[in-house]
Amino acid sequence: MIKERQKLLNFLKLFIDAVIIAFSFVLAYNLRFDDTWSPLIKYGPLEPASGYVRPVTDYYTMLIFLVPCYLILYRIFGLYDPQRTSGRRAELKGLIKANALGLIYCVAVLYLIRQPNFARLFLAIFGFINLVIDYAFRLCVMRFLRKIRRSGMNLKHILLVGYSRTAEGYINRLRVHPEWGYALHGILDDNHAEGEEYRGIKVIGNTGSLQKMLATNQFDEIVITLSINEFYKLERIVSICEKSGVHTKFIPDYNHIIPTRPYTEDLYGLPIIHIRHVPLSSSFNNTVKRSVDIFGSLVALIIFAIPMLIISTVIKITSPGPLIFKQTRVGLHNREFQMYKFRSMRLQDESEEKKAWTVENDPRVTPIGKFMRKTNIDELPQLFNVLKGDMSMVGPRPERPFFVEQFKEEIPRYMIKHQVRPGMTGWAQVNGYRGDTSITTRIEYDLYYVENWTLGLDFKILFLTFFGKNVNKNAY
Numbered sequence: 001m002i003k004e005r006q007k008l009l010n011f012l013k014l015f016i017d018a019v020i021i022a023f024s025f026v027l028a029y030n031l032r033f034d035d036t037w038s039p040l041i042k043y044g045p046l047e048p049a050s051g052y053v054r055p056v057t058d059y060y061t062m063l064i065f066l067v068p069c070y071l072i073l074y075r076i077f078g079l080y081d082p083q084r085t086s087g088r089r090a091e092l093k094g095l096i097k098a099n100a101l102g103l104i105y106c107v108a109v110l111y112l113i114r115q116p117n118f119a120r121l122f123l124a125i126f127g128f129i130n131l132v133i134d135y136a137f138r139l140c141v142m143r144f145l146r147k148i149r150r151s152g153m154n155l156k157h158i159l160l161v162g163y164s165r166t167a168e169g170y171i172n173r174l175r176v177h178p179e180w181g182y183a184l185h186g187i188l189d190d191n192h193a194e195g196e197e198y199r200g201i202k203v204i205g206n207t208g209s210l211q212k213m214l215a216t217n218q219f220d221e222i223v224i225t226l227s228i229n230e231f232y233k234l235e236r237i238v239s240i241c242e243k244s245g246v247h248t249k250f251i252p253d254y255n256h257i258i259p260t261r262p263y264t265e266d267l268y269g270l271p272i273i274h275i276r277h278v279p280l281s282s283s284f285n286n287t288v289k290r291s292v293d294i295f296g297s298l299v300a301l302i303i304f305a306i307p308m309l310i311i312s313t314v315i316k317i318t319s320p321g322p323l324i325f326k327q328t329r330v331g332l333h334n335r336e337f338q339m340y341k342f343r344s345m346r347l348q349d350e351s352e353e354k355k356a357w358t359v360e361n362d363p364r365v366t367p368i369g370k371f372m373r374k375t376n377i378d379e380l381p382q383l384f385n386v387l388k389g390d391m392s393m394v395g396p397r398p399e400r401p402f403f404v405e406q407f408k409e410e411i412p413r414y415m416i417k418h419q420v421r422p423g424m425t426g427w428a429q430v431n432g433y434r435g436d437t438s439i440t441t442r443i444e445y446d447l448y449y450v451e452n453w454t455l456g457l458d459f460k461i462l463f464l465t466f467f468g469k470n471v472n473k474n475a476y
Helices: 002-033 056-076 088-112 120-150 165-176 207-214 228-244 283-303 305-318 350-355 367-375 382-388 401-410 414-419 439-451 455-467
Strands: 156-161 182-188 201-205 221-224 247-250 263-267 270-274 324-330 336-342 392-394 423-425
Touching: 002 056, 002 120, 056 088, 088 120, 156 165, 156 207, 165 182, 182 207, 201 207, 207 228, 221 228, 228 247, 283 305, 283 382, 283 392, 283 455, 305 336, 305 367, 324 401, 336 382, 382 423, 392 455, 401 414, 414 439, 423 455
Parallel strands: 156 182, 156 221, 182 201, 221 247, 392 423
Antiparallel strands: 263 270, 324 336
8 A cells, every 4th residue: 555655665765864964964074174175174184273173073973963853853844744746845945944953953952062162164064965965865756756656656546525626626636747646546426427527537436335435445545525515424424434544635615615725723622714814914924024125115216216317307308297197096904095106198187097997009108108118117106105115015916996996896806905015016917917907817816926925926026027028918
């Protein structure tokens, strides 16, 4: 069975990890202290400027305690858990956390036992080498496993209980990723006739035959995908699965009700499902993002001061009217604010301006305005909105009140975007969804940003704003 093979694989990974840690330790020692070939040596064959020479045996004694510590940390950070659906980033993130904590542990122990003569640079070299070699090893293992799974080996055998939209979604994902190594044997369902199929996966019986199916002991996992109106069967099905000892998963069929990534809170043993996870509702995350916004907007104002002055002069010369265009937009917590832009259109009636999209070859756009819109220069005054706190450097683009009232009735999840500050640029914009494009698709991208915010994602969006191939798509 797959469980036994997983145990063997984990044992091999653990053994090789121990070898890699020991090898990295020895290599780091030689790089730091061997004066015959190391480019890092400064003070002679052993250490130090203090004049005290610590014996090599002291370092190798440290290795005896270091290897178990690192292996335990690898286990804590899930590096020996099944990685079928995990990507390279998840593996790297776990390794970085484990190695960072391992180095902190080493330094803390040396401090507590008052051993100042161990080289800190040596520990840094060891941490870097160990991370690089172990990550390379794990990438090789991942590539090998995915290759053999595609060929039909090392498969995890799955039985679905319940034919629903969730079951179809699960099947779709497994069909797209054969390298995950899941073999679907069929579906048990009470509402579809035996023999019906979806993408080659057939209904092979009803839920009453589950116990008989489990007695064959040929399944590694049972995945419960009941439709929401059949949840009353859940207790019986889980009880049967638990009695057989087979690993069981439950994929709730509520995506059409809660189409997001909810998270669970434990209230003294009572699970509470939060409908939506918004990372920026955290005070810490919000403070970090706001600090980056203030610093970034100040730097950008200094960098773009001269281009903004030149654009201001050109606007004044080529088109009568005010230099800065102010427009009411809806921002954080549905509050209205005045958003600033360089004026790129001819003067028009305010009531008409509030209700009209800008379309391709719009006659209202001035010649210099067309250039500014294509290059996003007209957005630069929004740096002052960022400083004021009305906007962020990155976030969902704010919309006018007229359209907000319209869209919130047409698109049920539209107002969720107002749980974070609107941005000068956003995930939808760098993917080409701006201007006269599908508002529904744009909201999907905005909600992805709201629910998956990280500082790294912000920096990625800023990079794509300047260098992405889709950022100026549909800009007019």
